[in-house]
Amino acid sequence: MSLKKYILDLRKRRERVQQGGGEKAIEKQTAMGKMTARERILALLDKDSFTEYDLFVEHEARDFGMDKKQLHGDGVIIGTGTIYGAPVCVFAQDFTVAGGSLGLMHARKITKIMDHALKMRVPLIGINDSGGARIQEGVNSLAGYGEIFYRNTIASGVIPQISVILGPCAGGAVYSPALTDFVFTVDKISKMFITGPSVIKTVLGEEISMEDLGGARVHAEITGNAHFFAESEQECFDQIKKLITYIPWNNKQKAKAFPPKPPKFKKNIDDIIPGDPRQPYDVRDVIKAIADDSDFFEIQELFAANIVIGFGRMNGETVGFVANQPLVLAGVLDTDSSDKAARFIRYCDAFNIPIITLEDMPGYLPGIDQEHAGVIRHGAKVLYAYSEATVPKITVILRKAYGGGYIAMNSRHMHADFMFAWPTAEIAVMGPEGAANIIFKKEIEEADNPDEMRKLKVQEYKEKFANPYVAAAKGYIDSVIEPDETRQMLLHALDVSVSKEDHRPDKKHGVPPF
Numbered sequence: 001m002s003l004k005k006y007i008l009d010l011r012k013r014r015e016r017v018q019q020g021g022g023e024k025a026i027e028k029q030t031a032m033g034k035m036t037a038r039e040r041i042l043a044l045l046d047k048d049s050f051t052e053y054d055l056f057v058e059h060e061a062r063d064f065g066m067d068k069k070q071l072h073g074d075g076v077i078i079g080t081g082t083i084y085g086a087p088v089c090v091f092a093q094d095f096t097v098a099g100g101s102l103g104l105m106h107a108r109k110i111t112k113i114m115d116h117a118l119k120m121r122v123p124l125i126g127i128n129d130s131g132g133a134r135i136q137e138g139v140n141s142l143a144g145y146g147e148i149f150y151r152n153t154i155a156s157g158v159i160p161q162i163s164v165i166l167g168p169c170a171g172g173a174v175y176s177p178a179l180t181d182f183v184f185t186v187d188k189i190s191k192m193f194i195t196g197p198s199v200i201k202t203v204l205g206e207e208i209s210m211e212d213l214g215g216a217r218v219h220a221e222i223t224g225n226a227h228f229f230a231e232s233e234q235e236c237f238d239q240i241k242k243l244i245t246y247i248p249w250n251n252k253q254k255a256k257a258f259p260p261k262p263p264k265f266k267k268n269i270d271d272i273i274p275g276d277p278r279q280p281y282d283v284r285d286v287i288k289a290i291a292d293d294s295d296f297f298e299i300q301e302l303f304a305a306n307i308v309i310g311f312g313r314m315n316g317e318t319v320g321f322v323a324n325q326p327l328v329l330a331g332v333l334d335t336d337s338s339d340k341a342a343r344f345i346r347y348c349d350a351f352n353i354p355i356i357t358l359e360d361m362p363g364y365l366p367g368i369d370q371e372h373a374g375v376i377r378h379g380a381k382v383l384y385a386y387s388e389a390t391v392p393k394i395t396v397i398l399r400k401a402y403g404g405g406y407i408a409m410n411s412r413h414m415h416a417d418f419m420f421a422w423p424t425a426e427i428a429v430m431g432p433e434g435a436a437n438i439i440f441k442k443e444i445e446e447a448d449n450p451d452e453m454r455k456l457k458v459q460e461y462k463e464k465f466a467n468p469y470v471a472a473a474k475g476y477i478d479s480v481i482e483p484d485e486t487r488q489m490l491l492h493a494l495d496v497s498v499s500k501e502d503h504r505p506d507k508k509h510g511v512p513p514f
């Protein structure tokens with residue numbers, strides 16, 4: 001054979017494998033509004049940057065007629081490429097090939113690219129579209145998932161791991177994403193469950209559609225398993241690309257700096273908080289008034305909306321914002337919002353991203369449901385996460401900072417580096433009404449006009465404690481600042497924190513409340 005013939009033969013082989021599960025299966029995939037695995041990788045990565053490996057891998061299964069089946073690439077594509085020039089490793093499961101199910105060789109391809117990402121210290125992006133463990137391959141497919149879970153765990157906190165759910169994902173195909181940092185979903189396309197509706201019907205007799213059981217909205221709003229929700233695959237890839245711009249390649253680096261830009265938000269920061277302390281406002285307006293270009297990349301926007309988390313930039317450098325949201329449940333901490341905040345704080349800490357906390361909340365949510373749902377152990381995660389974090393930690397108390405919430409939201413006592421408070425801050429064990437009712441109970445009950453007496457006592461309590469000056473007098477607050485001074489104070493605090501060192505006692509690892 002001449003060289004030309006060898007090359008033509010190679011091209012033919014490539015073409016054959018690149019057809020995945022064949023025309024019919026691809027048509028079915030497209031009819032569901034889904035891109036193919038290959039199209040997804042190309043849509044996500046920089047143009048012409050994708051290089052594929054293990055194209056010619058074949059499965060080795062012999063049981064249940066598998067010896068007669070050829071599964072191109074064994075149902076998964078792996079490779080490397082770039083996003084805005086940043087190197088990434090990627091895999092995409094091909095649902096057109098045996099439902100993207102994971103057999104031994106499929107798993108080996110994924111673990112190969114995971115090992116590569118960890119060795120090269122670059123982000124790993126997994127596009128999941130899979131029925132889970134390949135049933136015909138028995139324990140080999142379970143072994144494959146085990147190896148993936150192990151690597152997800154070892155790589156956690158070392159390289160960013162991003163999961164994209166783009167199909168009906170069951171079993172191992174959802175546990176691996178659950179071990180990663182960010183899970184992206186698309187409306188009507190993403191489904192995640194441990195077992196699908198048919199198993200649920202067989203075992204429990206319960207009937208439910210795939211969408212209602214584990215659709216994108218369910219995971220973005222109710223379970224919190226998803227961090228991002230998009231209307232289309234393209235929108236989802238744009239979100240991933242944006243995320244990549246905010247995070248470093250690994251835990252030894254800092255995120256890429258961008259040219260600094262002043263906020264462009266129109267509203268005057270002094271006018272964001274209403275005069276009446278019981279009136280809500282959108283804390284995202286405060287973030288937009290502070291952050292470069294008023295740009296805020298929100299994470300888990302639809303889940304536990306009483307806390308707001310996400311990335312922005314200050315003077316061109318990435319920061320993580322954690323902010324109580326007075327618009328929802330007055331911004332209280334509850335089980336879900338505690339989980340949401342704590343995990344994000346740990347992410348920022350692992351990847352050298354300073355944390356800015358904006359506080360306005362009346363404390364932890366009381367109630368039987370919350371107590372029985374374990375608000376103690378969930379709430380403790382916030383205390384743990386802030387105490388453990390060694391990145392620069394800066395807090396601004398905007399309004400209410402009551403009780404356990406005051407302590408938890410990165411107070412001086414959690415070793416915040418800088419504590420600022422607006423003059424509207426109220427720092428106390430509880431709100432003035434509740435406090436007056438308890439400590440002045442007798443006087444109120446015995447007064448000729450109890451309502452009048454209650455008002456007087458509430459006012460007395462407010463003047464004494466519901467302000468920032470008592471805490472400032474004790475040095476718990478470093479500066480009481482005008483709202484308009486906030487960005488400048490934060491920029492300065494960040495500037496003087498760049499070489500922060502904060503060491504912890506030597507230990508294997510902590511045992512956080514899970």
Ligand code: HXC
Binds near residue numbers: 132
């Ligand atoms: C082998 C599978 C498969 C699997 C799907 N297929 N899942 N093959 N092993 N796990 C194949 C189908 O046989 C079919 O092949 C093709 O993929 C498309 O599947 P359909 O069922 O036609 O598609 P759809 O109706 O869209 O349903 C998708 C689905 C369903 C919801 C994912 O296929 C399903 O319920 N699959 C099983 C899910 C599951 O229970 N997996 C095991 C999880 S246990 P043909 O040849 O007809 O095109 C697990 C262990 C790890 O993962 C657990 C860790 C904790």
